[in-house]
Amino acid sequence: MNDATTMALSPETVLQHMKQNGVTDVVWLPDSETNWLYLLMKAEPSLRLIGVTREGHACSIAAGLHAGGRKPLILIQNTGMMESGDSIRGWLLGMNVPVVLMVGYRGWTRHGVNTDTAATYTERFLMAFGINYYLVENDADAPRISVAFEEAARTQRPVVVLVGDEYHGFNR
Amino acid sequence: MMHTAELLNVFAEHRGDAIVVPGRGGRHWVKLTTRETLDVPLGDPAMGGHAGFALGLALAQPDRRIVLFDSEGDILMSLGMLATIAEQAPANFYHFLLDNECYATTGGQPVPNAKAVAYDVLARGAGYPRAFAFTELVEFSRNLPGILAQPGPVFVALKVLPEVENAPIGRRSRWQTRTRDKVVQDLRVELGIGEAA
Numbered sequence A: 001m002n003d004a005t006t007m008a009l010s011p012e013t014v015l016q017h018m019k020q021n022g023v024t025d026v027v028w029l030p031d032s033e034t035n036w037l038y039l040l041m042k043a044e045p046s047l048r049l050i051g052v053t054r055e056g057h058a059c060s061i062a063a064g065l066h067a068g069g070r071k072p073l074i075l076i077q078n079t080g081m082m083e084s085g086d087s088i089r090g091w092l093l094g095m096n097v098p099v100v101l102m103v104g105y106r107g108w109t110r111h112g113v114n115t116d117t118a119a120t121y122t123e124r125f126l127m128a129f130g131i132n133y134y135l136v137e138n139d140a141d142a143p144r145i146s147v148a149f150e151e152a153a154r155t156q157r158p159v160v161v162l163v164g165d166e167y168h169g170f171n172r
Numbered sequence B: 001m002m003h004t005a006e007l008l009n010v011f012a013e014h015r016g017d018a019i020v021v022p023g024r025g026g027r028h029w030v031k032l033t034t035r036e037t038l039d040v041p042l043g044d045p046a047m048g049g050h051a052g053f054a055l056g057l058a059l060a061q062p063d064r065r066i067v068l069f070d071s072e073g074d075i076l077m078s079l080g081m082l083a084t085i086a087e088q089a090p091a092n093f094y095h096f097l098l099d100n101e102c103y104a105t106t107g108g109q110p111v112p113n114a115k116a117v118a119y120d121v122l123a124r125g126a127g128y129p130r131a132f133a134f135t136e137l138v139e140f141s142r143n144l145p146g147i148l149a150q151p152g153p154v155f156v157a158l159k160v161l162p163e164v165e166n167a168p169i170g171r172r173s174r175w176q177t178r179t180r181d182k183v184v185q186d187l188r189v190e191l192g193i194g195e196a197a
Helices: A011-020 A035-042 A055-067 A078-083 A085-093 A117-129 A143-155 B004-012 B023-032 B050-060 B072-077 B080-088 B119-126 B137-148 B180-191
Strands: A025-028 A048-051 A072-077 A100-104 A133-136 A159-163 B019-021 B066-071 B093-099 B130-134 B154-159
Touching: A011 A035, A011 A143, A025 A055, A035 A048, A048 B080, A055 A072, A055 A078, A055 A085, A055 B050, A055 B080, A055 B180, A072 A078, A078 A085, A078 A100, A078 A117, A085 A117, A100 A143, A117 A159, A133 A143, A143 A159, B004 B023, B004 B137, B019 B050, B023 B066, B023 B093, B050 B066, B050 B072, B050 B080, B050 B093, B066 B072, B072 B093, B080 B119, B093 B119, B119 B130, B119 B154, B130 B137, B137 B154
Parallel strands: A025 A048, A025 A072, A072 A100, A100 A159, A133 A159, B019 B066, B066 B093, B093 B154, B130 B154
Antiparallel strands: none
16 A cells, blocks of 8 residues: 555545435536546446536535435535536525535645646635535544534535645555 | 416426426416425526526435526526536426526516517527427426326426516515525425524
8 A cells, every 4th residue: 555545535435424414316427536436336226427517506406406306416526616607605504504525625735736727726716615624635634524424414504625636546 | 378377387286296486477376376495486597597597406406306497687697507417417397498498587678689589499409308398388287297297307488478677676576585595495494404493
């Protein structure tokens, strides 16, 4: 096992936290970090995958699933999250939907010297919307995923998990 | 062209115990309905999202018929949603589109290519197995029972007269009789998945 493996956020861990927290539906659009997770989710009979063509669609779908008694998770990238601003406002915050959004943190460098503006604006965007978030970089951080689920249920608000593991591990 | 209130009146006779998401027909539907707790009149949480919300409901409640009255301005913002709905293929989903060819709530400016877009063709091209289009109330009335007898997802494009609003938003009278929280809470109680306040 090398350092890259030990520092990774494995897709198996993410799936385990989804199941542990009772997720029934994953509303998602692929990003550069989620292919291995996709294969695992596809093979998991307790999950329904709902693919969208634009990330904002995930918000209204999640609102409908929640209203109908399901427990959705939204899985998108930070670029798509920023594209989804009005849907997050109206369909998640405005409808008090207690949903966790797992958001791929494209461009995350840990040290703030960004070469990708997707990373530059991600946390500023969340702060502007008043949405709480937790950063997860590897398996040791994974319990924060459950913290996010608990917080969403308690506050009846969306909570974000930023996945800062773009180049290894999460993608194997 | 049909008047939205008239076509909703026709639909009301066939509603049964369907959950109805009335979209931009909400102002008329709240006066027609006899099953308020199965209605989801949300107004406009964010434009373009009614179809997604109704899809989520349909997937969550597969034993209930879900009827959506979408608008062409909304669906033009979210054409990709048609592919998502077609892929999920909920058999309980009935997607009606109120096409007034304009943005009525902002003064009546035309939507792009207003008179030439064939929404039923778009839906069929996205993968809906059944799609229809009507411009006249008589034809719609005659065909509605047969349409509702078929499994979803079904798409029905309806040409309606615009009801243009020009008053500043702050001066418009509210047609909603319940808050969005109350609407969702009432529905969840009706479905046996929530508690009354």
